Amino acid sequence: MRITAHRMLELAGQAAGKAQSDVADLAAQVSSGKLVERPSDDPTAWAHARRLELRKTVSEGQGGGLALGRDQLRETERALGTIGGIMAEAKQLAIQAANGTLSALDRDSMQEVVNGLFGVARSAANTQTSSGEYLLAGAQGDKAPFDAAGVYVGDGAARSLETAEGSFGVATLPGTALTAAAGVDVLPALARFAAALGANDLIGIRTAIDELSTGHDQVSKARATVGSMMVVFDDADAARGGLEDTLQARIAALTEIDIVSAASALAQRTRALEAAQAVNGKLAELLRPR
Amino acid sequence: MADLLSLLDLGAAGLAAQHNGVAVAGNNTANVNTEGYSRQRIAFHAGLAAPLVGGVTTSSPRRVDSELLAGRERLASAALGRSGARAPALLDLEAGLVEGGPSIDEHLADLWAGLQRVSAMPSDSLVRDAAIATAKALTDAMRQRADAVARSRSEADARIRNGSDQATTLAKEIADINRAIRISDDPVQRDRRDVAAGKLAELVGGEGRIDADGQMRWVLPDGGVLVDGDHAARLVTSPDAATGFSKVELVDGSRRRDVTATLDGGSVGGDLAFRDVDSAQTASQLDQLAFDLTSSLNAVHRGGAGLDGVVGRDLFVPQAVVAGAASRIAVDPAMLADSTRLATAAPGSGTGDNQFAIKLLAVRDQRVAGGGAKTLGEAAIDIIGDVGRSAADAKAAGVRDAEVGNHLAGLRDSLSGVDLDEELAKMVHFQHASEAMTRFLSTVDSMLGDLLTRL
Numbered sequence: 001m002r003i004t005a006h007r008m009l010e011l012a013g014q015a016a017g018k019a020q021s022d023v024a025d026l027a028a029q030v031s032s033g034k035l036v037e038r039p040s041d042d043p044t045a046w047a048h049a050r051r052l053e054l055r056k057t058v059s060e061g062q063g064g065g066l067a068l069g070r071d072q073l074r075e076t077e078r079a080l081g082t083i084g085g086i087m088a089e090a091k092q093l094a095i096q097a098a099n100g101t102l103s104a105l106d107r108d109s110m111q112e113v114v115n116g117l118f119g120v121a122r123s124a125a126n127t128q129t130s131s132g133e134y135l136l137a138g139a140q141g142d143k144a145p146f147d148a149a150g151v152y153v154g155d156g157a158a159r160s161l162e163t164a165e166g167s168f169g170v171a172t173l174p175g176t177a178l179t180a181a182a183g184v185d186v187l188p189a190l191a192r193f194a195a196a197l198g199a200n201d202l203i204g205i206r207t208a209i210d211e212l213s214t215g216h217d218q219v220s221k222a223r224a225t226v227g228s229m230m231v232v233f234d235d236a237d238a239a240r241g242g243l244e245d246t247l248q249a250r251i252a253a254l255t256e257i258d259i260v261s262a263a264s265a266l267a268q269r270t271r272a273l274e275a276a277q278a279v280n281g282k283l284a285e286l287l288r289p290r
Numbered sequence: 291m292a293d294l295l296s297l298l299d300l301g302a303a304g305l306a307a308q309h310n311g312v313a314v315a316g317n318n319t320a321n322v323n324t325e326g327y328s329r330q331r332i333a334f335h336a337g338l339a340a341p342l343v344g345g346v347t348t349s350s351p352r353r354v355d356s357e358l359l360a361g362r363e364r365l366a367s368a369a370l371g372r373s374g375a376r377a378p379a380l381l382d383l384e385a386g387l388v389e390g391g392p393s394i395d396e397h398l399a400d401l402w403a404g405l406q407r408v409s410a411m412p413s414d415s416l417v418r419d420a421a422i423a424t425a426k427a428l429t430d431a432m433r434q435r436a437d438a439v440a441r442s443r444s445e446a447d448a449r450i451r452n453g454s455d456q457a458t459t460l461a462k463e464i465a466d467i468n469r470a471i472r473i474s475d476d477p478v479q480r481d482r483r484d485v486a487a488g489k490l491a492e493l494v495g496g497e498g499r500i501d502a503d504g505q506m507r508w509v510l511p512d513g514g515v516l517v518d519g520d521h522a523a524r525l526v527t528s529p530d531a532a533t534g535f536s537k538v539e540l541v542d543g544s545r546r547r548d549v550t551a552t553l554d555g556g557s558v559g560g561d562l563a564f565r566d567v568d569s570a571q572t573a574s575q576l577d578q579l580a581f582d583l584t585s586s587l588n589a590v591h592r593g594g595a596g597l598d599g600v601v602g603r604d605l606f607v608p609q610a611v612v613a614g615a616a617s618r619i620a621v622d623p624a625m626l627a628d629s630t631r632l633a634t635a636a637p638g639s640g641t642g643d644n645q646f647a648i649k650l651l652a653v654r655d656q657r658v659a660g661g662g663a664k665t666l667g668e669a670a671i672d673i674i675g676d677v678g679r680s681a682a683d684a685k686a687a688g689v690r691d692a693e694v695g696n697h698l699a700g701l702r703d704s705l706s707g708v709d710l711d712e713e714l715a716k717m718v719h720f721q722h723a724s725e726a727m728t729r730f731l732s733t734v735d736s737m738l739g740d741l742l743t744r745l
Contacts, residue, residue, distance in 0.1 A: 001701075002707075003704060004703055006322060006709075007700060007704070014696070038388060038678060039388070039674055039677065039678020039682075040381060040678040040681035040682040041682075043682050046678060047671060047672070047678075050395065050671045051667075054395055057400075057403070058399060058403075061399065061402050061407075064410075068407055068417075072410070131413060131414035131416065131417070133411070133641070133642060141412075141642025142597075142640065155640065157639065160648065161410055162406065162648070168648075
């Protein structure tokens with residue numbers, strides 16, 4: 001085939017241009033660390049990576065919800081711990097008060113203590129989150145669940161949270177756990193004990209021992225329930241973390257460059273560019289009219 | 291027997307022929323870098339020997355070319371023009387969808403994360419405000435992407451109008467050259483016509499052929515004639531009320547023919563394909579996604595109660611039709627102003643209930659998009675992925691078309707290109723022959739002189 005000098009120079013120029021472009025493309029990839037930045041770089045890999053990214057982001061969102069839920073459960077557990085401690089203390093006081101050697105005056109003093117404990121327990125039972133929601137109110141989170149007498153006025157609704165794709169865990173404990181539905185009305189039991197002390201009512205005081213004992217066990221059981229809810233959330237969070245790590249590794253495999261092989265390819269293409277430029281120069285010299 | 295005077299004529303004719311050869315070689319050398327120039331050759335014809343000597347004559351210079359190859363080059367130009375227009379337009383569209391902030395699927399993920407937090411703390415005003423903010427960011431992003439698509443279509447429309455004007459100019463140029471060739475068949479005019487034809491092919495495709503009368507005819511894909519000898523029609527653009535974009539018509543006198551749908555070659559064809567197929571599909575998909583998003587979330591939201599217990603509210607401004615939904619999508623203004631309206635609870639339950647927050651979140655995994663085949667996130671990813679795939683295909687087609695064009699250019703250069711060494715060698719041939727003819731003339735002159743002296 002007849003090849004003109006003009007064509008030879010043109011072909012050599014095109015080859016050098018292509019080599020230059022190849023080096024530039026690969027250098028951009030090496031510096032960004034990304035093999036696939038746009039869909040057109042590799043449509044299949046990009047779409048696959050993007051779907052994995054979506055799953056990962058959903059999982060991170062679930063983590064955000066889990067964190068909030070765990071915080072609330074922690075607050076609930078703390079409140080129940082306070083109430084449980086008070087019940088234990090009140091039970092001790094009841095046992096002491098049942099002693100026939102104590103005077104009415106002694107029992108009056110104890111009544112004051114128990115009234116104080118009732119206030120603290122009621123305050124703990126009406127614990128609010130930072131946004132003002134009452135933790136133990138069920139779905140009636142905008143109203144204090146325990147009234148002045150310690151009677152529960154909330155509902156029995158429990159809130160669920162998504163812990164993983166398609167899985168849910170219970171995230172709240174309604175105040176019904178501290179009512180007769182679960183054993184005794186805990187706060188009214190304290191109030192009755194205080195009243196019995198004030199009336200110097202030994203029978204009432206002895207009845208209070210049983211109620212306070214039942215109430216204490218009830219609160220402990222409620223705490224254990226909250227604890228197991230937290231375990232569910234902790235396990236879900238751990239699994240979520242593992243899933244995210246797996247997804248991230250798969251995304252990286254699809255979209256990120258292997259630095260070692262890229263560096264080697266860059267060296268090869270640089271040498272090819274140098275060769276093309278040398279050929280260009282040689283041709284220009286050979287084809288110069290004499 | 292040849293007489294001395296006729297030998298002088300022979301010498302003169304021979305000298306002139308060699309001079310013509312030098313002139314043609316010199317002309318080729320002078321035009322080595324002229325775009326579209328085909329090397330020329332003159333043919334030497336020996337005169338009939340009457341008696342003994344006939345001398346030499348030369349024909350007019352002729353182009354060394356191949357109309358078959360030129361036709362193939364024009365087809366390749368049309369293909370390259372098309373992919374050369376479509377690929378950058380698609381890459382631009384891809385950039386518009388991917389760059390300029392998080393993409394739609396990323397905003398969707400943020401919305402789900404926001405609803406997740408609301409489901410954990412349904413009565414927290416900050417969490418509710420943040421969830422509404424993610425919904426607003428999503429709608430802003432959708433409108434921005436819809437604008438980007440509309441902008442790219444407008445730009446393609448402008449290129450179509452511009453390309454049609456240029457094609458009209460080139461058609462007229464070809465017609466003018468045809469007229470000039472009819473008067474005087476100059477090889478340079480044919481070169482110019484080939485260059486104009488190549489540019490016209492790259493613009494609008496079609497087929498240019500040279501008939502037996504040496505005139506070029508240009509026919510568009512639907513059979514419409516753009517150039518017929520010394521007569522050229524026009525490609526005229528005008529607004530199409532139905533689409534809002536320009537339509538392209540072949541206008542010849544009073545006859546008008548809409549070629550918008552059939553013009554598929556060249557850069558105008560590529561821009562038409564981008565405007566009316568590629569980006570139209572993207573716009574339609576975005577609108578459908580916006581419609582599906584609005585409908586599915588509103589349908590759930592209306593069933594739930596806000597913190598005030600009121601049901602029946604919309605989260606997004608309802609969309610009556612799919613067309614244009616992406617440009618209109620917006621969070622309900624009352625919702626933006628007051629996040630307590632976000633329906634997170636079941637009707638009749640309290641502010642701490644999160645059943646409807648969970649139902650809203652469940653839309654994430656429901657196949658409410660793509661005609662019931664995809665989730666909203668998958669549909670959002672596929673919109674961008676489809677553009678990317680088309681862009682990658684167009685890029686690859688461009689590379690292939692460039693290689694074909696390059697190969698054909700090589701064949702053309704091999705046939706018609708000027709090689710300086712070849713021309714210089716020919717000049718040397720002609721120079722030697724010229725020297726020889728001068729010597730011959732000198733000999734004949736000397737013989738004549740001798741004869742005259744002795745007489």
